[in-house]
Amino acid sequence: MLPGPVHPVPGPVAGYVGADVPVELLTAAGYTPVRLAGSPSEDASPGRAYLGGGLDPVACSILTRLLAGTYGPLDVLVVSRDCEASLRLFYVLRELHRVTDVALPPVHLVDVLHLPHRTTTRYVLAKVREFRSWLGGVDDAALADAVVAHDRLRARVREIGALRAQRRLTGTEMLDVVRTACTRPVAEVLPLLDTLLTELAERPARPGHPIHLTGSSHDDPAVYAALEDAGLLVVGEDHDRGDLWALGDVGLPDPGRLELALAERYQSAGPAAPRASIRDRAAHTAAAVRDRGAEGLLSYVRRFDDGPPWDFPAQRAAAGVPAVLVDRQDYGGVDAARVVRELHLAVAA
Amino acid sequence: MTRLPSATAATAHQRRWFAELQAQVAAGAPLALVNADAPQEIFRAMGIPYVVNQWWASIVAAKRRTQDHLARLRERGYPDYTEQYSSTALGSAFDTDPGTAPWGGLPQPSIVLAETTGDASRKIFDVWGEQPGVEFYPLESAAAATVPERWWELMPHRWEEAVGTDRLDLMTGELEGLIRFLEQRTGRRFSEQRFAEVMALVNEQEERNRRTRDLIAAARPCPVAVTDSIPAVMVPQWHRGTGWGRDAARNLHDEVAERIAAGSAVCPGERARLMWVGRGLWFDLDFYQRFQDRYGAVFVWSMYLAIAADGYVRHGDDPLRALAARFAAFSDQLYTPPWSAEWYVKEARSHGVDGVVHLVSDDARGSWATTRALRAAGIPVLELHADNVDARRSDPAYLDGTVGGWLEAEVLPARADA
Numbered sequence: 127m128l129p130g131p132v133h134p135v136p137g138p139v140a141g142y143v144g145a146d147v148p149v150e151l152l153t154a155a156g157y158t159p160v161r162l163a164g165s166p167s168e169d170a171s172p173g174r175a176y177l178g179g180g181l182d183p184v185a186c187s188i189l190t191r192l193l194a195g196t197y198g199p200l201d202v203l204v205v206s207r208d209c210e211a212s213l214r215l216f217y218v219l220r221e222l223h224r225v226t227d228v229a230l231p232p233v234h235l236v237d238v239l240h241l242p243h244r245t246t247t248r249y250v251l252a253k254v255r256e257f258r259s260w261l262g263g264v265d266d267a268a269l270a271d272a273v274v275a276h277d278r279l280r281a282r283v284r285e286i287g288a289l290r291a292q293r294r295l296t297g298t299e300m301l302d303v304v305r306t307a308c309t310r311p312v313a314e315v316l317p318l319l320d321t322l323l324t325e326l327a328e329r330p331a332r333p334g335h336p337i338h339l340t341g342s343s344h345d346d347p348a349v350y351a352a353l354e355d356a357g358l359l360v361v362g363e364d365h366d367r368g369d370l371w372a373l374g375d376v377g378l379p380d381p382g383r384l385e386l387a388l389a390e391r392y393q394s395a396g397p398a399a400p401r402a403s404i405r406d407r408a409a410h411t412a413a414a415v416r417d418r419g420a421e422g423l424l425s426y427v428r429r430f431d432d433g434p435p436w437d438f439p440a441q442r443a444a445a446g447v448p449a450v451l452v453d454r455q456d457y458g459g460v461d462a463a464r465v466v467r468e469l470h471l472a473v474a475a
Numbered sequence: 476m477t478r479l480p481s482a483t484a485a486t487a488h489q490r491r492w493f494a495e496l497q498a499q500v501a502a503g504a505p506l507a508l509v510n511a512d513a514p515q516e517i518f519r520a521m522g523i524p525y526v527v528n529q530w531w532a533s534i535v536a537a538k539r540r541t542q543d544h545l546a547r548l549r550e551r552g553y554p555d556y557t558e559q560y561s562s563t564a565l566g567s568a569f570d571t572d573p574g575t576a577p578w579g580g581l582p583q584p585s586i587v588l589a590e591t592t593g594d595a596s597r598k599i600f601d602v603w604g605e606q607p608g609v610e611f612y613p614l615e616s617a618a619a620a621t622v623p624e625r626w627w628e629l630m631p632h633r634w635e636e637a638v639g640t641d642r643l644d645l646m647t648g649e650l651e652g653l654i655r656f657l658e659q660r661t662g663r664r665f666s667e668q669r670f671a672e673v674m675a676l677v678n679e680q681e682e683r684n685r686r687t688r689d690l691i692a693a694a695r696p697c698p699v700a701v702t703d704s705i706p707a708v709m710v711p712q713w714h715r716g717t718g719w720g721r722d723a724a725r726n727l728h729d730e731v732a733e734r735i736a737a738g739s740a741v742c743p744g745e746r747a748r749l750m751w752v753g754r755g756l757w758f759d760l761d762f763y764q765r766f767q768d769r770y771g772a773v774f775v776w777s778m779y780l781a782i783a784a785d786g787y788v789r790h791g792d793d794p795l796r797a798l799a800a801r802f803a804a805f806s807d808q809l810y811t812p813p814w815s816a817e818w819y820v821k822e823a824r825s826h827g828v829d830g831v832v833h834l835v836s837d838d839a840r841g842s843w844a845t846t847r848a849l850r851a852a853g854i855p856v857l858e859l860h861a862d863n864v865d866a867r868r869s870d871p872a873y874l875d876g877t878v879g880g881w882l883e884a885e886v887l888p889a890r891a892d893a
Contacts, residue, residue: 175843177843178841178842178843179860180836207618209594210592210593210594213618214841216618217811217812217841217844218843218844220812221812221813221816221844224813225847225848225851234620235618235619236620237617237618237619237620239591239615239617239645241591241613241615243649244648245615245645245648245649245652246615246645248644248645248648249615249617249641249642249644249645252641252644253641256620256641260620399594400594401591401594401597403597403598403601404598404601404602405601405605431594432554432557432558432593432594432595433594433595433598435554435557436553436554436557436595436598436601436602439551439552439553440605442552451552453554454556
């Protein structure tokens, strides 16, 4: 699989939060985009003191790590509005800049919205242009190169994801593929993924009961690993650090329309739980379960991740396989034995 | 002290209006259920009756029926522990015996309107939209990377500068879509002239509320109970854009002025002036009175009159863009720092409060910045952790003990030393 410990990223680094940041602009501006992740094994109370006790603990962990300098030097910090926790994190970062002397990199919000309307596209286009202006010095040729590179990266990840239907890799391994793809320079990752695709073609199927995992997205492998150690195999999910991350390309229109192409790609990115409708989520779940041959549906929901439990009744109805919801889970924690037991009960029912 | 006539009149009007509404809907009229922060003036101009989602939740809570409503959601597999203030009315849609519900129950709407705020709000309305005969029109909820301070000085006339052109372009475009949707869905016509009249009436109403707020801020002792000012402001707020709403605001102003002139006090011997930051504690409206009776501590401020005073007025030559400006950043005014935090400080100072009780719910509202700003201004703040409609975590002993202990330990001694 992919190499283990990562070495420091060379050159300027742009830390970013959330799935909706147009990373192509960061690459074109000369930064290495590094998607920030929290850690369920670390105390997040410093971040929680600012964000409050009712917010997704991932955001509290990221803020804690930013305050502690855990990510190393970040030249800029970009936050998307992919969920309420990311938006609230941005507001706190902005306020920390305004009223304290806490050392933080310059921070910018990219407000990508997702309703499927032309009015929304016009707004997202304005936000893409605003982001480009904030970065400064992004020329069209560099942006076109970055679009090609990131599209290629997404295509490779899609190819790897498709192999999950043949059970060539575990969900935990797929999570690692996406983590690498969104924390290392594109030019460094592409050859690694090519090698991985070659290896996977020869690999025997992984064991385990195949399930589709929905609900909260995972920035840490703990839950995946616990589920797969208990005999499940995550063959598909709808997470922005999994299959959804690679959905949809920017394409390469004529140079005058690059910003619009970026706007349309990020506006229409896959149906993530916090922003997509219940109907779209259910249809996506049903298709993903079918395409990957999942035999069970598990919705795992972290405490204070408010969107996914509203999706579950429609997902269960649409999926056509035994379905289980485990909600209000601690960050990084899961009672995997209970999940397996409940899935068995759902099968029996 | 006797109840404020405006409060009694508002409640009576609302009951009558609701009974008439039920008859209209039974006769085939369309009904909209709209979120509090969504632009209702278009419905007013088109003659489409609407019920405000959170207003209905407050009635259900005041009648102690919230748990019944949440149980109906739970029975259908939906969570009963997120955004209860927004999801309570959805429980009414699943009521099999509306005759026993508050005020005869919420008639089934044909249109629901909400912004896509938070992670769950939109989903609640998705479920509404799946009900037979109901259509959901979602509005985007855009956020700004940069915002101005002292928005209350900009909003009446310089709202383009305060809200930002991108957000206004988006909301204006969405409102044009909403008008077309409503024309097609209801067959009713949108008149630009009628809409301009509605917008003018709203500005008149809110200007009166601003004068009332300023009177109360300056008055010593406090002439009006917060439990009176809330219905006297909010019922007309849900009827804004009507002559009744404007006149109700005028009556409230005149009654407050009369009480001040007469030297009336909600609490003779007022010992402390308090500010309530957060939504109304609808399941326990006696809460506010108890601290008055026990400690002489009077809640002189709630966001309802204050946001009516500062948050709604929008003058301008383009009524639709002015309406967009009223709502494109509405929740920012209350919940997004620095807008919200600096506004609460301004209001605390102008009302001369001795302390702030800050209701902190589990939903994400940026509480840290508000508390920080108030404390930085030298104002004592108690963060009270509770939900405003779901009483399961908030029994009266907890509420009273927490607030009472804070008053005794911090607020009253400081006032005595002053």
